Amino acid sequence: MRNEELKIKITELLPMASFEEGGEWLNINLDANDWLPFARQMRNNEALFFDYLFCLTCIDWKAHLTMVYHLSSTKYRHTVVVKIKLDRAKPEIETVSRIWKTAEFHEREVYEMFGVNFLNHPDLRLLILPDGWEGKNPMLKDFEDPINMIRL
Amino acid sequence: MIEDTAITEKGDLTINIGPQHPATHGVLHLAVTLNGETIKKVEPHLGYIHRSIEKMCESLTYRQFIYVTSRMDYLSAHINNHACALCVEKGMQIEVPERAQVIRVLMDELTRIASHELWWGAMAMDLGAFTPFFHAFRERETINDIMEETCGARLTMNYMVPGGVMADIHPNFQRKVKDFIKLYKQKIKEYDELLTGNIIFQNRMKGIGYLSAEDAISYGCTGPTARGSGVSSDIRKLYPYEVYDKISFDEILENEGDSFARYLVRIREMNESLKIIEQLIDHIPEGDYQAKTKAVLKLPKGEFYTRVETARGELGVYIVSEGATTPYRIKFRSPGFSNLSALDHMARGSKLGDLVAMMGTLDLVIPDIDR
Amino acid sequence: MWSFHQIADFINDWLNQRFNPTWVTVIEMIITGILVISLFAVLGLVLVIMERKVSAWIQIRLGPNRVGPKGMFQSLADTLKLLVKEGMTPTGSDKFLFNLAPYIAMIVAMLLMAPLAFARNFQMWDMNIGVLYITAISSVSVISVLIAGWSSNNKYSLMGAMRAGAQIVSYELSAGLSILAVVVLTGSLNINEIIQSQANGWWIFKGHIPAIIAFVTFIIAVTAETNRAPFDLAEAESELTAGFHTEYSGMKFALFFLAEYVNVFIVCALGAILFFGGWMPFHIGNWQGFNHVMDFIPSSIWFFGKTFFLIFLIMWFRWTFPRLRIDQLLNLEWKYLLPISMFNILLVTAMAIGGWHF
Numbered sequence: 001m002r003n004e005e006l007k008i009k010i011t012e013l014l015p016m017a018s019f020e021e022g023g024e025w026l027n028i029n030l031d032a033n034d035w036l037p038f039a040r041q042m043r044n045n046e047a048l049f050f051d052y053l054f055c056l057t058c059i060d061w062k063a064h065l066t067m068v069y070h071l072s073s074t075k076y077r078h079t080v081v082v083k084i085k086l087d088r089a090k091p092e093i094e095t096v097s098r099i100w101k102t103a104e105f106h107e108r109e110v111y112e113m114f115g116v117n118f119l120n121h122p123d124l125r126l127l128i129l130p131d132g133w134e135g136k137n138p139m140l141k142d143f144e145d146p147i148n149m150i151r152l
Numbered sequence: 153m154i155e156d157t158a159i160t161e162k163g164d165l166t167i168n169i170g171p172q173h174p175a176t177h178g179v180l181h182l183a184v185t186l187n188g189e190t191i192k193k194v195e196p197h198l199g200y201i202h203r204s205i206e207k208m209c210e211s212l213t214y215r216q217f218i219y220v221t222s223r224m225d226y227l228s229a230h231i232n233n234h235a236c237a238l239c240v241e242k243g244m245q246i247e248v249p250e251r252a253q254v255i256r257v258l259m260d261e262l263t264r265i266a267s268h269e270l271w272w273g274a275m276a277m278d279l280g281a282f283t284p285f286f287h288a289f290r291e292r293e294t295i296n297d298i299m300e301e302t303c304g305a306r307l308t309m310n311y312m313v314p315g316g317v318m319a320d321i322h323p324n325f326q327r328k329v330k331d332f333i334k335l336y337k338q339k340i341k342e343y344d345e346l347l348t349g350n351i352i353f354q355n356r357m358k359g360i361g362y363l364s365a366e367d368a369i370s371y372g373c374t375g376p377t378a379r380g381s382g383v384s385s386d387i388r389k390l391y392p393y394e395v396y397d398k399i400s401f402d403e404i405l406e407n408e409g410d411s412f413a414r415y416l417v418r419i420r421e422m423n424e425s426l427k428i429i430e431q432l433i434d435h436i437p438e439g440d441y442q443a444k445t446k447a448v449l450k451l452p453k454g455e456f457y458t459r460v461e462t463a464r465g466e467l468g469v470y471i472v473s474e475g476a477t478t479p480y481r482i483k484f485r486s487p488g489f490s491n492l493s494a495l496d497h498m499a500r501g502s503k504l505g506d507l508v509a510m511m512g513t514l515d516l517v518i519p520d521i522d523r
Numbered sequence: 524m525w526s527f528h529q530i531a532d533f534i535n536d537w538l539n540q541r542f543n544p545t546w547v548t549v550i551e552m553i554i555t556g557i558l559v560i561s562l563f564a565v566l567g568l569v570l571v572i573m574e575r576k577v578s579a580w581i582q583i584r585l586g587p588n589r590v591g592p593k594g595m596f597q598s599l600a601d602t603l604k605l606l607v608k609e610g611m612t613p614t615g616s617d618k619f620l621f622n623l624a625p626y627i628a629m630i631v632a633m634l635l636m637a638p639l640a641f642a643r644n645f646q647m648w649d650m651n652i653g654v655l656y657i658t659a660i661s662s663v664s665v666i667s668v669l670i671a672g673w674s675s676n677n678k679y680s681l682m683g684a685m686r687a688g689a690q691i692v693s694y695e696l697s698a699g700l701s702i703l704a705v706v707v708l709t710g711s712l713n714i715n716e717i718i719q720s721q722a723n724g725w726w727i728f729k730g731h732i733p734a735i736i737a738f739v740t741f742i743i744a745v746t747a748e749t750n751r752a753p754f755d756l757a758e759a760e761s762e763l764t765a766g767f768h769t770e771y772s773g774m775k776f777a778l779f780f781l782a783e784y785v786n787v788f789i790v791c792a793l794g795a796i797l798f799f800g801g802w803m804p805f806h807i808g809n810w811q812g813f814n815h816v817m818d819f820i821p822s823s824i825w826f827f828g829k830t831f832f833l834i835f836l837i838m839w840f841r842w843t844f845p846r847l848r849i850d851q852l853l854n855l856e857w858k859y860l861l862p863i864s865m866f867n868i869l870l871v872t873a874m875a876i877g878g879w880h881f
Contacts, residue, residue: 189850
């Protein structure tokens with residue numbers, strides 16, 4: 001489906017979604033509370049059928065955090081990008097690891113790098129960082145790097 | 153994991169495979185819970201080669217960050233660099249000349265063959281057949297020599313720049329590649345005789361590590377891992393880049409979903425890469441090898457995503473730019489990360505020896521996973 | 524020309540002139556002991572360098588070629604290295620059993636040398652149950668593997684030892700049945716009689732089909748018995764690091780290593796004796812002229828030549844095939860080799876009774 005048709009279809013399903021212009025794919029902005037039911041509909045709806053979550057990441061805009069989900073459909077080959085703003089003080093969002101199993105590892109990585117708490121995640125703990133790095137959240141922009149390990 | 157948590161009964165053994173172990177290609181630590189010889193749970197512990205590449209790239213310019221990525225999946229170094237260069241070109245809307253495009257595709261396909269060769273040799277060695285390793289490296293040496301003449305390095309060839317390639321191909325390049333094609337056509341038949349048709353090998357691979365198509369998509373598997381389960385996911389066909397839409401090659405799909413299917417997919421892919429090289433090697437167009445770009449690159453404000461097909465699957469480069477000379481955020485969607493998450497699902501209920509066969513067919517390169 | 528048994532007779536006579544019979548026996552036993560140990564050492568050295576060279580040539584590389592001419596002294600260098608290595612005993616291991624295991628492996632290997640006939644009239648102990656003795660004593664070798672794995676206090680070693688134990692015990696059946704085929708044809712367990720019965724042709728040619736089947740099952744079974752690839756799960760480097768001898772280092776590891784190679788030599792020697800005539804030259808029926816020419820080559824050369832040919836065959840297997848998984852391995856034995864061997868025994872018995880062999 002093209003971007004315009006997707007826009008129409010998604011507005012039908014979830015009137016609260018707002019769209020961002022620009023970019024090659026349809027960008028959808030959502031609220032954190034609407035994410036889980038919306039995700040389920042995106043996955044299960046026959047006309048949309050977004051069964052392939054190919055990128056899950058987080059961006060640290062210094063005022064807030066944004067979760068970015070890139071979804072695609074193997075049947076219809078259309079792609080959307082879902083962006084969800086999270087509060088920097090207490091970033092929490094529902095997990096989608098029961099809908100797309102790949103999210104399990106990706107969410108663990110976002111948890112350790114950015115500190116986002118994924119509610120109802122089956123196994124939320126450090127994945128890539130060694131023990132002792134809980135709470136340090138190195139990918140945040142205000143991460144202190146006293147030994148100058150990262151910046152050249 | 154998401155499935156019923158394996159209940160650890162009394163008498164279960166937890167052994168650690170790795171991080172230093174002959175069978176894990178790289179430093180991967182697997183905590184395997186066994187009941188006798190049967191696996192109940194496989195838990196990967198990552199991070200032994202985490203170098204915070206994503207955070208590092210936030211302080212490197214757009215010309216510099218490309219070469220850090222060759223260290224991510226060092227077996228498809230060219231293809232990684234290619235992905236980054238494409239993303240920067242997309243952002244700055246640079247037009248890459250035809251000659252550079254063809255050279256890039258040729259280098260990519262040679263890298264793909266070299267990567268599959270190493271995979272083949274290492275996997276055979278894991279299963280106990282020591283000889284194919286040497287045969288595989290003999291062919292890989294020929295490719296490395298070709299790369300060395302043109303690019304200057306054998307493993308991390310920093311050859312791609314935004315706009316084209318760093319230098320023109322060496323005058324011997326075409327002749328050497330043509331010799332290689334002739335040599336390779338004979339050798340690839342040898343591989344089938346030595347390993348593919350061997351009954352012991354087939355018994356160790358057939359029926360092991362079944363991954364259904366729905367699970368493959370749900371776990372985000374791409375590349376030969378997914379194509380072995382019948383999921384069509386070749387980026388070169390679905391979202392063609394460079395000159396891939398102008399040449400003819402097949403996407404190899406197998407439907408059984410077991411390790412042997414994934415093995416066959418990779419072996420036939422080597423053939424397909426050879427076909428692509430054959431079609432292009434005599435028709436490298438004349439022209440510039442690099443587009444004229446400014447010395448200091450600044451991407452406009454926005455977000456850009458490109459995807460390429462590495463030897464392991466889909467590599468995605470996601471750049472968020474604020475208009476500065478360095479990216480604001482880069483995310484590398486690595487194929488190995490998602491392929492590894494399917495390992496636990498595939499391994500439950502099989503034997504320890506099968507775990508080695510499964511890891512072999514997933515073709516994991518750990519620096520790609522840890523970044 | 525000089526032959527081994529002439530030297531042995533000469534020494535025997537010389538000793539008998541000097542000492543009384545009891546002393547002669549004791550001295551001869553000491554000499555035999557020293558010769559066996561030195562044969563062990565020499566065999567170990569030769570087989571190690573042979574394995575490395577054979578594997579290298581199969582893998583399109585050269586192998587050791589620096590130490591000595593063409594790398595022939597490589598094993599001496601290896602032996603020196605193993606001698607000076609630190610032999611660590613892990614804490615928590617059962618010290619007595621840990622130290623005992625390599626010696627059991629060596630003792631078994633040495634005992635098995637006794638009935639083998641190395642040349643015409645040159646045998647340590649010509650007992651009437653030679654073949655039975657060999658099969659019985661080789662069963663004891665499984666104990667050393669199990670003890671080594673268990674006493675190392677290491678999960679990997681334990682798993683390796685369990686696998687090895689199951690494998691060796693299963694394959695002894697097929698090995699025994701294939702040996703039995705030749706015994707039935709000869710009608711005797713005595714090694715000397717078996718060899719003498721091949722004076723007009725080796726059993727593998729005289730016994731045509733059943734002997735060939737017996738030989739094939741024999742080679743497969745002894746490759747599994749000695750834990751050689753493709754049946755080397757007990758030492759599967761890529762899976763379990765080194766299986767039951769993970770924790771051994773230095774001299775004790777050298778003993779295990781040596782015992783494995785000598786075991787290969789012994790089973791190949793047995794195969795040569797049973798199927799290829801031992802030290803008997805290649806005779807064809809009643810072609811006297813041809814047989815006379817063949818007789819010029821000394822019998823010890825025949826024996827060692829055949830044995831080394833079989834050793835080369837077993838080494839060839841190692842570098843060609845991938846490894847079998849434990850359940851596939853046991854499957855192969857119990858569902859395929861054992862029924863084939865049993866059927867073969869019936870065939871051989873029918874053939875022996877009916878006289879349908881050459």
